[in-house]
Amino acid sequence: KLGARVEMRTGVTEGLLEALKADELVLVVGPLSQKSPWAAEVALIKPLTEKGDTPPFPFSAAAPAGENAWLSLLEAEARDLRSGA
Numbered sequence: 001k002l003g004a005r006v007e008m009r010t011g012v013t014e015g016l017l018e019a020l021k022a023d024e025l026v027l028v029v030g031p032l033s034q035k036s037p038w039a040a041e042v043a044l045i046k047p048l049t050e051k052g053d054t055p056p057f058p059f060s061a062a063a064p065a066g067e068n069a070w071l072s073l074l075e076a077e078a079r080d081l082r083s084g085a
Contacts, residue, residue: 001073017042020062026070032060043071045078 009016009025017038019025034044045061061078063071
């Protein structure tokens with residue numbers, strides 16, 4: 001939707017979240033918990049669930065805190081994925 005270039009990076013969750021906080025990444029997707037200590041540092045999106053998944057798809061997304069337009073887009077896309085839209 002944004003015409004953005006996707007560059008994937010793999011690594012340890014802690015290191016990826018540090019890179020997110022340092023503005024080196026704009027999104028981290030992985031097995032992130034809403035109870036993570038990082039919840040105070042970054043914006044955590046509700047877990048992504050595809051319609052009918054049992055158990056639900058265990059990945060969530062994290063984005064820089066305070067990026068309201070970006071967070072709104074991510075939340076809308078995650079909501080569509082969860083609803084099967």
